Amino acid sequence: MATNTREAHGDLVLENVTKEFADFTAVDDLSLVVPRGSFFALLGPSGCGKTTTLRMVAGLEQPTHGKVLIGQTDITGTRPHERPVNTVFQSYALFPHLTIRENVAFGPKRRKAADAVRLADDALELVQLSHLAGRKPVQLSGGQQQRVALARAVVNQPEVLLLDEPLGALDLKLRRQMQVELKRIQSEVGLTFIHVTHDQEEAMTMADTVAVMNRGRIEQMGPPERLYDLPQTAFVANFVGQSNLGVGRIHGTDGDFIVAEVSDTKVRIPKQRSEIHDGEVMFGVRPEKVRIHESQPVATGNDVKATVIDVSFTGVATQYLVTVPSGASWTVYEQNLDVEPISLRPGDDVWLSWDPTHAFGVPVDEDGRKAALAEDGA
Amino acid sequence: MTTAIAASAREAGDPQLTPPRRGGRRRGWMPYVLLLPGLLWLTLFFIVPLVQLGSASLQSQWPGAPGYYYRDVNGANYLDALSAYGVHFLRSLAFAGMATVLCFAIAFPLAYAMAFKAGRWRNVMLILVVAPFFTSFILRTIAWRQILADEGPLARTLNALHLLPGGHITETWVAVVAGLTYNFLPFMVLPIYTSLERADPRLLEAGRDLYADRLTTLRTVTIPLAAPGILAGTLLTFIPAAGDYVNAELLGSDTSTKMVGNVINSQFFTVLGGYPTAAALSISLMVLILVLVLGYVRRFGTEEVL
Numbered sequence: 001m002a003t004n005t006r007e008a009h010g011d012l013v014l015e016n017v018t019k020e021f022a023d024f025t026a027v028d029d030l031s032l033v034v035p036r037g038s039f040f041a042l043l044g045p046s047g048c049g050k051t052t053t054l055r056m057v058a059g060l061e062q063p064t065h066g067k068v069l070i071g072q073t074d075i076t077g078t079r080p081h082e083r084p085v086n087t088v089f090q091s092y093a094l095f096p097h098l099t100i101r102e103n104v105a106f107g108p109k110r111r112k113a114a115d116a117v118r119l120a121d122d123a124l125e126l127v128q129l130s131h132l133a134g135r136k137p138v139q140l141s142g143g144q145q146q147r148v149a150l151a152r153a154v155v156n157q158p159e160v161l162l163l164d165e166p167l168g169a170l171d172l173k174l175r176r177q178m179q180v181e182l183k184r185i186q187s188e189v190g191l192t193f194i195h196v197t198h199d200q201e202e203a204m205t206m207a208d209t210v211a212v213m214n215r216g217r218i219e220q221m222g223p224p225e226r227l228y229d230l231p232q233t234a235f236v237a238n239f240v241g242q243s244n245l246g247v248g249r250i251h252g253t254d255g256d257f258i259v260a261e262v263s264d265t266k267v268r269i270p271k272q273r274s275e276i277h278d279g280e281v282m283f284g285v286r287p288e289k290v291r292i293h294e295s296q297p298v299a300t301g302n303d304v305k306a307t308v309i310d311v312s313f314t315g316v317a318t319q320y321l322v323t324v325p326s327g328a329s330w331t332v333y334e335q336n337l338d339v340e341p342i343s344l345r346p347g348d349d350v351w352l353s354w355d356p357t358h359a360f361g362v363p364v365d366e367d368g369r370k371a372a373l374a375e376d377g378a
Numbered sequence: 379m380t381t382a383i384a385a386s387a388r389e390a391g392d393p394q395l396t397p398p399r400r401g402g403r404r405r406g407w408m409p410y411v412l413l414l415p416g417l418l419w420l421t422l423f424f425i426v427p428l429v430q431l432g433s434a435s436l437q438s439q440w441p442g443a444p445g446y447y448y449r450d451v452n453g454a455n456y457l458d459a460l461s462a463y464g465v466h467f468l469r470s471l472a473f474a475g476m477a478t479v480l481c482f483a484i485a486f487p488l489a490y491a492m493a494f495k496a497g498r499w500r501n502v503m504l505i506l507v508v509a510p511f512f513t514s515f516i517l518r519t520i521a522w523r524q525i526l527a528d529e530g531p532l533a534r535t536l537n538a539l540h541l542l543p544g545g546h547i548t549e550t551w552v553a554v555v556a557g558l559t560y561n562f563l564p565f566m567v568l569p570i571y572t573s574l575e576r577a578d579p580r581l582l583e584a585g586r587d588l589y590a591d592r593l594t595t596l597r598t599v600t601i602p603l604a605a606p607g608i609l610a611g612t613l614l615t616f617i618p619a620a621g622d623y624v625n626a627e628l629l630g631s632d633t634s635t636k637m638v639g640n641v642i643n644s645q646f647f648t649v650l651g652g653y654p655t656a657a658a659l660s661i662s663l664m665v666l667i668l669v670l671v672l673g674y675v676r677r678f679g680t681e682e683v684l
């Protein structure tokens with residue numbers, strides 16, 4: 001049995017996995033398929049169950065219900081050492097009593113590889129740390145320890161490699177550098193990487209597929225561009241980038257569009273871009289898709305009067321914070337393309353417009369309702 | 379090596395690794411002032427008595443006046459003492475060694491359970507480990523005499539089952555080793571517990587994640603992480619156990635289980651003219667333990683202990 005499951009290969013499949021701690025459900029009926037060899041990101045706020053999900057894949061935690069499979073092999077209930085899965089822990093968890101080389105050779109030695117040390121040296125070369133092989137972990141900087149932790153997992157050529165916020169402890173510059181590095185290593189070794197993060201930018205830049213997780217559930221899953229372009233829930237609309245939202249009621253259709261009324265303003269949403277087709281809908285549009293005007297634009301039919309609250313100039317763009325009639329604050333990004341930029345000050349009345357093909361509609365939920373009102377462009 | 383680390387630390391922008399040098403010179407005398415009380419204490423209560431003990435071990439007896447000595451360099455005291463009581467030495471080492479091994483065998487699982495499995499019972503267990511200290515060492519050992527006595531529950535049960543060759547527990551080496559094990563157990567549990575408690579449980583998970591089953595993880599991760607505690611615990615058990623005489627006195631027999639501590643005790647306090655022998659035995663025991671411990675620490679030691 002042990003050797004069988006260790007030889008499993010294929011996609012990682014979670015089937016209706018649930019994890020309960022006493023009366024608290026950390027992971028709630030989660031199903032997903034991670035294709036073999038892909039770079040998959042699990043994105044979600046702190047406490048949403050990302051680590052718990054990884055631990056169930058690693059075998060460090062057993063699901064209360066549901067199954068974990070690799071390819072056709074059911075690995076639910078097997079112990080961590082029986083799974084072809086390795087983890088890069090959030091805190092690295094390097095063995096302090098072993099040298100860097102011994103740390104990396106630990107896995108191959110346990111698997112009785114004859115050339116464990118050579119494998120370790122190759123893995124250290126991959127992460128460009130060969131020169132530190134003889135040192136102890138305490139003698140390394142955070143970034144170097146991070147790479148050792150990666151080498152220690154990669155050296156085993158696991159079917160699935162789990163990374164639990166591996167860049168969380170690094171400063172911003174090192175983080176950007178490691179994102180590129182991780183991506184390079186993943187494409188070089190071709191292993192399935194599951195990268196957990198709460199940083200949406202990190203998830204978007206690195207992964208082929210991003211799953212957005214909230215309260216133990218996956219809210220939406222797909223390629224980063226698609227998540228950004230067409231969020232399916234209010235949570236995703238605000239966690240992956242920012243959105244201007246408004247709660248409205250659907251009144252009818254107009255060609256390929258749904259027409260909804262948000263605080264006495266009629267807005268249009270393309271039919272294929274709305275999850276909801278009647279009743280209450282959460283209308284949304286991304287800040288960079290909105291234009292700002294000093295006077296009412298002619299014949300766009302998608303405009304709304306607003307009041308400027310704040311203007312911040314960031315060089316390439318100017319960010320405006322405005323209040324719309326519903327009382328919500330919206331954000332507008334204007335690229336500074338014109339020689340004579342519009343000069344607006346807080347308190348000025350403006351008109352907002354957008355191309356309705358960019359609008360999207362998601363179900364109204366409590367989180368979204370709050371977000372629609374409290375949206376402060378932060 | 380140090381410069382290499384310092385250089386790479388600077389490179390990595392990690393200021394913690396570069397030692398601060400500012401202000402070192404002016405505060406230079408402070409550590410010595412702070413050391414002074416400790417040094418005085420050591421001189422008064424360790425160095426002086428040690429010198430005295432050393433000189434007593436080399437004294438000669440006035441001929442015809444037992445109990446009276448003159449200053450001398452009489453190395454024969456050592457030869458006499460060791461030839462007469464060598465067997466007690468070996469017995470002390472054997473008993474202390476057995477007690478240390480037994481203590482480890484009991485303490486490690488206990489400390490492991492306390493550190494990783496006890497949850498909210500951890501503090502209760504800790505108190506239970508320390509609680510016996512609230513009663514005197516002698517009283518507890520006497521209590522064991524009752525427990526192990528021929529009419530006591532244990533000996534009676536074993537006798538009824540014909541499992542006790544000789545019919546006694548007290549007056550045998552088993553009782554002495556059991557007493558030593560019991561009395562020194564907390565000194566093994568506490569340091570091991572401390573080092574396990576400090577160990578990151580993620581490290582044990584990392585071991586299992588990297589294809590080590592539970593037993594292999596124990597051998598390759600848990601025990602090495604607990605090494606400083608194990609080292610401290612074995613020393614804290616072995617050293618006092620080797621010099622102990624209370625357990626042999628209260629639980630052992632008059633002849634076959636006497637340890638070197640008992641000999642020293644009786645030479646000092648009951649045998650007239652035994653002073654030089656007692657002193658020579660004390661010094662020998664000290665030197666022997668020192669040599670053993672140094673060898674042990676060099677073999678298994680870590681920087682954290684030395």
Ligand SMILES: Nc1ncnc2c1ncn2[C@@H]1O[C@H](COP(=O)(O)OP(=O)(O)O)[C@@H](O)[C@H]1O
Binds near residue numbers: 021024047052
């Ligand atoms: N062993 C546990 N016992 C009880 N609750 C736990 C345990 N592990 C995690 N949780 C809870 O489950 C939730 C999800 O935790 P986690 O998976 O670590 O979140 P994330 O990694 O997304 O920040 C948290 O609310 C956490 O408090």
Ligand SMILES: [Mg+2]
Binds near residue numbers: 050051164
């Ligand atoms: Mg986490």
